[in-house]
Amino acid sequence: MQLYNKLSEKERAALIEEAGEDRLTLSFYAYAKIGNPKLFRNYLFLAWDKMNVLGRIYVAHEGINAQLSVPAKKFEVFKEFLDSIYFLENVRLNIAIEHDLKSFLKLKVKVRDKIVADGLNDETFDVRNKGVHVDALRFNELIEDPKTILVDMRNHYESEIGHFIGAITPDVDTFRDSLDIIEEDLKSHKEDKNLVMYCTGGIRCEKASAYYKHKGFKNVFQLEGGIIEYARQVENLKLENKFLGKNFVFDHRRSERISEDVIxxxxxxxxxxxxxxxxxxxxxxxxxxxxxxxxxxxxxxxxxxxxxxxxxxxxxxxxxxxxxxxxxxxxxxxxxxxxxxxx
Structure with a gap:
């Protein structure tokens, strides 16, 4: 049973160039209770290796976080495979704005303690008790409300090249660093303000929204699908784009341009x-x-x-x-x- 990559990144890049076939860069996540992450990891690797899927995937007891490059011609087969897994049926797939044939050059499925490292050790915290998901239109409305506090749940090097107008951008290196800092800074507004959060694709602010609800914040919202889906909806629905600059992404592209602003x-x-x-x-x-x-x-x-x-x-x-x-x-x-x- 082969559970490793046979080709190096250089060899894979050459094969991709030679094939000349379109590939889709996408991501998805799901919080769910996975009893045996290692077994699930092996199942995913064997299935996706056959489909020539590449990417970086983390599996843990709390769920799955995946960034992938999928052959365009096998997308429907890939989607059917996801739908066959009960907690991934109809999962949101964040399709990249800009595609790159070489966004990923290996298939890496790793078992982790958590899919988003948070430094928390609180058995009473339920990550599934999340805040309200909002689309781009409602998000734009909320951040215009003077009762709203908008928070970027990403790290300093991400928000430095792009963020929403008026957002608080914590100067942190990791997600776990931001949780306590934000709670301390906003603790006096647990009941009188809308706490609206965003991140790249939604996974970090979904956990953060559940955390802040757990800590007593009453009006907690998150941008559904993150910046990636926001950009798509803004384009399709001709909405006002309130994001300045680039969206940092975790593959060989490193970023997607959302607006022409260089900040x-x-x-x-x-x-x-x-x-x-x-x-x-x-x-x-x-x-x-x-x-x-x-x-x-x-x-x-x-x-x-x-x-x-x-x-x-x-x-x-x-x-x-x-x-x-x-x-x-x-x-x-x-x-x-x-x-x-x-x-």
């Missing part, structure tokens, strides 16, 4: 820019914003030190990395003293 700056020179890159030095791999001019000048690196290391022969680079724990800048995402213009 961020290059972290190296300060020019208007909203393009995220990873430092070319494999020992660093820092995620940061870099304009085209700095990309050329710095050879796609975040610092002079990384540029010098990246210019060394591969074996020398490998030797420098030997014995150094892989906990340097990889998870810092825009947090580094070498980034002079980080907002």
């Amino acid at each position: 961020a700056n290059c972290h190296q020179c300060g020019k208007p820019c909203d393009t995220h890159v990873n430092c070319a030095n494999e020992a660093c791999h820092l995620l940061f914003i870099q304009c085209e001019e700095c990309r050329q000048q710095m050879d796609e690196c975040c610092s002079v030190e990384c540029k010098e290391i990246n210019a060394l022969p591969y074996e020398e680079q490998k030797a420098l990395r030997k014995g150094i724990p892989n906990s340097n800048k990889i998870f810092k995402k825009g947090r580094s003293e070498v980034l002079k213009y980080k907002q």
Whole structure:
């Protein structure tokens, strides 16, 4: 029974190019009680590997979170497979605004403690007791209401390149960091304000909406389908777009443009820019914003030190990395003293 990828990302990319067939980038999630996540993980891998589905999927006792690349011609078969699973029947599929044949190059289905890490250890908290889902039209109406507090449930590097007008954007590195901060800041408004939240596709603010209801907030709402579905509804229904900039996404594309506004700056020179890159030095791999001019000048690196290391022969680079724990800048995402213009 094959439960692993036979091809490397490079080999898979070559096959995709050779095939020249359309692929759809999409995501979905569902909170549900899964008794044996490992067994469910194996079941998904075997089925999706046969369909040539690629992506990053997390399975836990609390549900599933999936970002995928699906061959367009097999979409109906893929949808029928999802519908055959009782808690995934008619699940919302967030289809990407911009597609990329290489958004994912491997199929990774992993078992996790939770599909959204929250740092909570409260058995009385029920993630299924969620807030009110609202569509783009109702969302626009709510955020115009002076009784509404709008909160971005994403991390700092996501909201930096794009967010809704008037939103509170916590300067946090992880979802778990934001929960207590927001509760503390808004605790005096548990009954007199509408707490409206949004995230990329809905999974984080769905858990957050249940959490804040659990903490006593009376009027809790979330943008159904997140920014991805909002952008689609705005386009289809010709609504006013209240989102500025890009929506950060967790695949090789890194972002989708929702409006023409560029609200961020290059972290190296300060020019208007909203393009995220990873430092070319494999020992660093820092995620940061870099304009085209700095990309050329710095050879796609975040610092002079990384540029010098990246210019060394591969074996020398490998030797420098030997014995150094892989906990340097990889998870810092825009947090580094070498980034002079980080907002």
